[in-house]
Every structure is written in structure tokens, then in C-alpha cells.
Amino acid sequence: MAATDAAPPPRGDGAIRIGDRSAALVAAALALPGILPATALAQSAPDEGVVALRYYDYRDWQPGVDRMSVRSPSLYAFVPLTDSLTVEGSLVYDSVSGASPLYHDTVSGASGRGIGDYRSAGDAKVTKYFGDSSLAVGAAYSHEQDYISRAASLEWRTWSADRNRTYAIGFGAAKDRINAVEGVNAPVLDQPRETYDYLLGFTQVLDAESVVESSLTWSDGRGYFSDPYKLHDMRPDHRRILAWLTRYHRYFAASDATLQLGYRYLDDSFGDRSHMLEASWVQVLPHGFTLTPTIRYFTQSAAYFYRDPPFPQGFVPGQLYTADERLSAFGAVTLGLRLAKELPNRVTIDVAYNAYRQRGDWRLGGSGSPGLATFSARWIAFGIAKRF
């Protein structure tokens, strides 16, 4: 430090000492993007906050019938409180109009009043970063006319010394209440449901351009699982779901683009098993644009208590029964396109369009459930995010 202490009085612009200017230059150099190791930045809490507003518009239909539309604005914020503590949270408000999602041509007209005209939900999560691990505590609340859900979660992450591998262990619990006074079966009053989720995950940096992440989730739920708005619908009161999700990201420097591949296997104690495959290409374009096309394929087998149309074929009073198309055997394809643009002041705007189509005969590895009309949906999302 002797050299700095011996620095001559400042020349030129007054009060700034040479030592300060040296430190300022070093700080400016370290602030250049990509100079510090990206992985090293992950060891401490992120120092960048985000506020994002999103508007989501969903609509689905079957041939000749418009089903349901949902409009939902949401707000998300992520705030670093200190260099080792972050808090994030979101609020969402859904307004639903149109018929309830019947999903099933043959029960058209047998529907009840629908799944509630609005939903408001919020969640919050606090994450504390330690030297080589982090602990996150979260809570969520969701409220509809006929449904209240409260949930809490705990997640612990730890990473290797070189920051190239991360492990995660998580636990979540949700307590729901269903109050469908106007259900089409007997009124459903204050029916409880409790679900416990367990998560194991890891992320591995393979090299400078690729990352793989994988997680296993086990969900164990007990309580009311039937759909009160579907005639005769009666489902088991114990549901266990095992889901395995793996994602791979690879950056191609030559084209300044990232390929994202995903696969999810899901095994539901209701009897349905599904496979989901998706691929996205995140292409950086000139002038701050990013274009992301996505294709997703989904195939599932039917729940063991699902009965094919015509409704109510196969229904036996007192036995498990559903005609819900979501529990039928089908295949589905989603095509999506998202365009994002970086604006000045660290603002990003984006618009996304997704088209979804579901058909029995698109199922892979078995025949699809017969007698169902093609189900289509599309959703559009607009977002604006500001980093600070």
C-alpha cells in the first residue's frame, strides 16, 4: 500500500485520489461481462433483481364448440436483500369465462357450472445462501370460489467446489379444501386433500457449452380427487405420482443459439403413464431479438377407471369412474414460438404463441381412447420484465 500512500496530490479534477482511480479501473474491468467465471457467480446470491408483468390468454375448443377461456395477469418480483439473501414472489389473477372444460364430447350438456369464475393466487420464497449451499423456504396460497389451497416448501441445494455440479433436495406440503356446492353429483362440502412432494435433483455442467439437469419428484396425495362438475365422476382418494424430468441445454457459439431438449416420464397411480419430449431452439438475433421455436410431444395411457364414450357406458354406481378426457389415452403436440426483445434500461419484452392439439390416435405405443373429438387449445402470453 506504500505506493498508493505516496501518491501525489491529484492533478486535474480535484478530489479523486490516484488510488481511488486505480480501484475504479479494476472495478470497471471486473464488471465487464464474461470476465469472472459464470459458475463462480452462482456461489453467492444473485445480485440482480427482476420485476416482471405477464399477461396470459388461454382458449380451448373442440370441433364446433368453444370451451373455455382464461385471462390472467401476473406479477413476479425477485429481490436480492443482502448478498446472501434473496426473496421472490408472484401474484396471479385468473378470470375464467365460457363453459367448463368438458374435454368430452359425449357429456356435453351434462356439465355443471364450471370451475369457478376466478382464481387468485400468490406465492413467496426466501432463499439464504451459505458458502456452498442454499436453503429456500416457500409458501403459496391459491383461492377460487370452490377451492382453497395452501402450500409450503423447503429446498436445500449444495454444489461442488468447482460449482459444476449442484444437488437439490426438496420437500413440499399442500393442504387443499374443495367446496363445490353446485357440483353435479352430491354437493361437495369442505372436502380436504393433502399432498406431500419430495424432490431429488442434480445439475451438471458438462463443458463450457452444455448443461444437463435431472430431477425426480414423488408426490403422495390423499383426499378428494374427483371432479365435482362431471357427472358420476368418482376417483380414488389416494394418488401417488412419480415424475422424472431431464433437461439438456447446449449453446452453439457459431450460431449464437441454445438448444434445449427435455424429457419427462410420469407414472400416476391412477394408471395413466405419460412421456413428454420437447425441443426448443433459442436463437439470438441482431438488434436484441431472441426467437424461440418449441415443439413438444406428449403421449399417455388412460387411467384404469376411465371409460370410453358413449357416456355413461361402463358406469357402475359405487365404483370408480371418469369420462374426463384428460385421463384418456391420447397423444398431443404443442407448437410454440416466442419472440423477445431487449430494450434499453434493462427492460425485456416478449410475446409467445402456443398451439396445442390432442387426439386419441396420436398416442404412441398403444391405441388411443376411441370416440373423442380432437381437443385444441392456444395460449398467448405477453411479458415485460425489468432488471435492476
Add this chain to the structure above:
Amino acid sequence: MASVHEMHVAGTDRDTADRAARAAIADVKRIEAKYSRYRDDSVTTAINRAAGARAVAIDAETASLLHYADRCHALADGRFDITSGVLRRAWDFKRRPPRLPSAGEIAAARDLIGWPRVDWSDERVFLPHAGMELDFGGIAKEYAADRAAAIVRDAGIAHALVNLGGDVRAIGPRADGSPWRVGIRDPRNAEGIVATMLVDDGAVATSGDYERYIEVDGRRYCHLLDPRTGMPVDHWRSASVAAPLAILAGSYATIAMLQGECAERFLAEQKVDALLVKADGSLRRIGHAASEQLVR
């Protein structure tokens, strides 16, 4: 960046090395294309074309380079100025036979210099007079070397050396644990080495009067021009600086050349190890660890 680039990677498998090297090279090319003043589609050209007319939107990377250039300007008391490239209009180092610019030509170019006059923010930059120019040449190559090194290091490679046209950045020591030996070129003999700097991890950059110059009446006029006078510096033949980052080493070396006789004190204040070759060919070593760091 029409100069020789090289990269050494050790202590890893071939595939990892290849992938990392390819990613690093792609990033160097990206920066070169983005900030080259010779390319029609570069950020630099877009900013310079809009001089005197309008502000140009810039991204976060460009903004952070401007911040860095601003700090360099302050540290060098205005001798390091990224608007001083216009002096090339007065000084033509390629012209044969060589000729010195007139006082009027230098004055005209100097009128267009002045980083403090540039209107800039994190989002935009505006050169207030037509003819003004930004030149990232003094920092972009070193920045690219640091990024290339970071890419290689992030790939898990512990021993690597990146050399972009003489700006050297090391990741870790050599695979056997010994330091990298960076030869310092003799300013008057392209094949000769005047000293060796040992680098375990960090960077060495050299600024010299031999890269571009003209000789008129037996006197050398080099391309390192003091923006305040418009005249070439002549106190040192070269300055080589070791610093944690190539961009810092490069800036310190350039500022040292521009500081003239104050260079030794300036470098001592930065607490860096350095080797200066004086106009008479004698060597000056700076740094408390110089005896270990510099081996003749």
C-alpha cells in the same frame, strides 16, 4: 485484430480442449466483429456513422466497455482517450514515402478528440460532432483475451494460455505447475527477447513503439499518440505489464507509454510488475516482486 493469435491448453482431454478452444475462438471473433472499425456492420461503425446526428442504442456489453474506457481516461488524466483514433487522419503510418502531418492537420484532428464531450449512458452513446470517432481497439482485444480465458476456465480447464496478438492471458500455471514463461520482445529486433516474465495466473501485455511507425529524418514517430498534443510519445520503446487481467495489463502498458517520464511512478502506484524499455535501450523494472518475476 490482424495479428497472430494462439492458445495453449493442457491437462485435459482432447474433446474438452477442442470444444473449449472452439467456443473461445468463436467469442474472440464475435468481439472482433462487434467492435472492429473496419467492418460496416460493427457497433463501432454504427456509433461513428451517427456522429453529430443522433444517439445510438448500445447493449450492456458495450456500456461496460465505455465504463471501462471512462475509468482509463480518468486514471490517465486524459492521455488514454478512445476518441483519439481520429489522429490517424493526420498521421498516416502506411504512407510511403512517409511524411509528417502539418500543424493544421493535427489541430483539425485534435478538435474532434474529447471523451468528456461524448454524451453516453448505459443505454446510448452520442458523439456530438460529425467526424468524431470511438475506437475500441485499445481495449477490445484484451477484453477478448480475458473472455476467451474465462470460457476455457469455465470448461474446467486448469492450465491454459491465450495470446491475442501479444496480449497474453494465463489460466493457472503450466500443467507441471511451473509458471508460463512469457518472452518480452526486443523493440528493435523482431526476433529477439529482452526479458522473460513468469506468469502463474494472470496476464502480460506489451505496448510498444514498433507496431506502427514512420521514420522521418532519422527520427521515429510511432502510432502511440498523446491526444492532448496529437504527437507520438518517445520516452519509452515499450512497456510490458503483468496484471490479473489482460485488459488491465494492456491499459496499464498503454498508459505507461503515454505517461512518458512519469510511467515508473504510475506503474508503481498501480502495484503491478512491469518492464520498461527506455528510448536508449536500457531496461527499467517495476514491482516489489520484480526480481522473482522478471528473469533476464
